[in-house]
Amino acid sequence: MASGEVNIVWLQAGGCTGCSVSFLNAIHPSAPDLLIEQFLPGTHLSLSYHPTLMAGQGEGALQVFDQLPDGDFVLALEGSIPRKEHFCTIGEVNGREITVTEKFLDLADRASLMLGVGTCAAFGGIPAGCPNPGGYRAAGVVMEENGIETPLVHVPGCPPHPDWINTTILEYLSTGGDVALDPLGRPEIIYGQLIHENCQRRPYFDEGKFAEKPGDPECLHKVGCKGPITYADCPLREWNDGLNWCVKAGGPCQGCTQPEFIEEATPIYQELAEDRLPKIGEQAKVGGTDE
Amino acid sequence: MSKITIDPVTRIEGHLRVEVEQEDGRVTRASCGGTMARGLELIFGGRDPRDIPILAQRICGVCPQAHATAAAMAMDDAFGLADRIPPNGVLLRDIMLGANFLQSHILHFYHLAALDYVDVTAARGYQGSDPDLQSVAGFIDRGALAPFVPRYEGDYRLSREQNIAGVKHYVRALGVRRNCHEMLALFGGKMPHQCTVSVGGVTTQVTRDNIAAALSYVREVAAFIRECYLPDILMLAGAYADGLERGRGCSRFLCYGVFSEEGLFPAGLLEPGADEPAAIDADLITEDVKNSYYADDSNGLHPAVGRTEPQEDKPGAYSWLKAPRYDGKPCEVGPMARMLVGYKAGSAEIRQAVDGLCESAGIEVAALNSTLGRHAARALEAELIARKMQDWILALQPGEPCVLKVEVPDEGAGAGLTDAPRGSLGHWVTIEDGKVANYQAVVPTTWNGSPRDAQDVPGPIEQAIEGESIRDVDNPLEVVRTIRSFDPCLACSVHVARRKGDWNTVLPV
Helix, strand or coil: CCCEEEEEEEEECECCCHHHHHHHCCCCCCHHHHHCCCCECCEEEEEEECCCCCCCCHHHHHHHHHHCCCCCEEEEEECEEECCHHHEEEEEECCEEEEHHHHHHHHHHHCCEEEEEHHHHHHCCHHHCCCCCCCEECHHHHHHHCCCCCCEEEECCCCCCHHHHHHHHHHHHHCCCCCCECCCCCEHHHHCCEHHHHCCCHHHHHHCCECCCCCCCCECHHHCCCHHHCECCHHHHCECCCCECHHHHCCCCCCCCCCCCCHHHCCCCCCCCHHHCCCCCCCCCCCCCCC | CEEEEECCCCCCECCEEEEEEEECCEEEEEEEEECECCCHHHHHCCCCHHHHHHHHHHHCCCCHHHHHHHHHHHHHHHHCCCCCCCHHHHHHHHHHHHHHHHHHHHHHHHHHHHHHCCCHHHHCCCCCCCHHHHHHHHHHHHCCCCCCCCCCCCCCCCCHHHHHHHHHHHHHHHHHHHHHHHHHHHHHCCCCCCCCEECCEECCCCCHHHHHHHHHHHHHHHHHHHHHHHHHHHHHHHHCHHHHCCCCCCCCEEECCCCCCCCCCCCEEECCCCCCCECCCHHHEEEECCCECECHHHCCECHHHCCCCECCCCCCCCECCCEEEECCECCECCHHHHHHHHHHHCCHHHHHHHHHHHHHHCCCHHHHCCHHHHHHHHHHHHHHHHHHHHHHHHHCCCCCCCECCCCCCCCEEEEEEEEECCEEEEEEEEEECCEEEEEEEECHHHHHCCCCCCCCCCCHHHHHHCCCECCCCCCCHHHHHHHHHCCCEHHHHCCCCCCCCCHHHHCCC
């Protein structure tokens, strides 16, 4: 699948559509570049299924699934998958309700690549927060339980930066699938370094100058910043046309690209324990920090 | 009689199923159901109350700002700070919410609703010099037409020139809605899901360069609304004039009021045929569950004491949405409700906007209560907000405080009532032992998309579809146009309440 029409099937499970909206915030390449133009010369992303954007509806929309070429499409999952299947259904075919769990398993098995877009799909995220009423779980957990071995790449974030999604697809297409991943299945090119390593407020941390309350200009460590446990390039890339990002604006990093989000990344405004502060340069560990 | 099931209803936020029964091309019964639940309010239980304005945004990625605002207001109330928020904090909340209104309205009209009216394939063979249209024509020639095809076929009435203008604006609007998020991120860090709106204000600093940048953004957006959005509404009103007669809902309109500028979007309840809106008594809001997947013994409770037990196999139930009622009756919420309540309450800005549009379109004010009228009200509201935001941005004071230093109270209770892009939004919180003991959100699409209530009275969307005539049952465009005119947002509207201590027994993981 190096060139031509790259089929993208975007499935929404237990989520908020924030990842889709973030995807539309892309600039270079822009949303029209992605939806209409060619992504690379000769390569066009064909968004075959996307519940928020597609013209089709009802049973006609679901028929798209039957026409997909096996082994030749990318499945992008937004949201996590409920163990209680009735918590999320995505349509009806011949009078029968289709659960997202059932359709995810079918598509994940047939796809050439499974992208876990956002922290819900990658790690469980918000719906999997205590007490997890729907029994929501990460895509990878559900795939492993069902013996699905399709390559899986995580693009976490709540939501992910649009560049993270596009860069991952681009890396995948350009390398023939050989994307360098960290131990949590995230592309190293994006998630290779801690927020804390590149933060503009880092000199304040080193000098022990700390904000008394969120919004103050100094280091936000004492008001709960999760930058020291969070892997992402926010301080370098910045958000929304490179204008700003959480810490620069005055809000502590919430750790939203991490499996710790949300249980071990909250309370948001509570200082991280000393033993969770990082050794700079160390890679992310499976399961997050040592706890 | 036959049944038409539209599942999924796409180009909305979230998971919606609509079933209609029709006889000789006329809808005799409609049922509207939400098909996804996460139980977010349960998840909010037991947490640090300061976290909720941040976490509540995850109710919805399209209108996160409204949830942050309502949650922050509920917490301000519960912390006893509601009248002490610094002026910069109040203005920033308004500006950030306004930016999200603009983003949401433009996204809704161009990228969610317009494909029911505009035929993208009309750009086939375009020979002109516009780069966006050349790009679309090239796309059509390559032959893979997703996500614009498949679609319902048939009733597309615009001329080729009008369709081409519509396609051009679809593409341009992708950039404009993105700019709205950039404007918001100047103060919020990032969007979706900014990180600065919190109890006590907004945790950022106002600088002159951000004021200038925000002003530049909002002027560009305002120009787009004037040059494209409003004229496109008039274009649809010309070609699809029956859209001004279709889709009348329950005709009872509710607005909690939004933005701190006095009298701009006033609160009120407008009964059918009333000359002026009545004041709102929030104690009259209750939620029914007879046709919802929740145990019947929680029927008819006020949200502040709401008790909910999910029962996913409940016989006869067809929605994860509850049925909110005001004084026992369904209410429509949203831009059209805000415009009509404001008009009847005498808001000068709203009167001027509505009268101007009605004169241009040659219609009566009452015609706003319709499928296309909802779109028109949304566009008018966008124009008004983009204009007022320029004043709010200029009122910001660089260097002045934006947030209070806050301490979590041991006990407290609060409510945050405001309006989201899609309609009236209420958050209710109870704090015990410094933690969230109970959390409830009653959101716009729970009002509009509600199932039948305890008396089997249909919800506003159901009422708007019932009686609708359908030309072609295989392509029921009339039904989906009316559903979309409400701008449904389903992730918001499915919610599960909790009372302290009972979640493990009610909801085994």
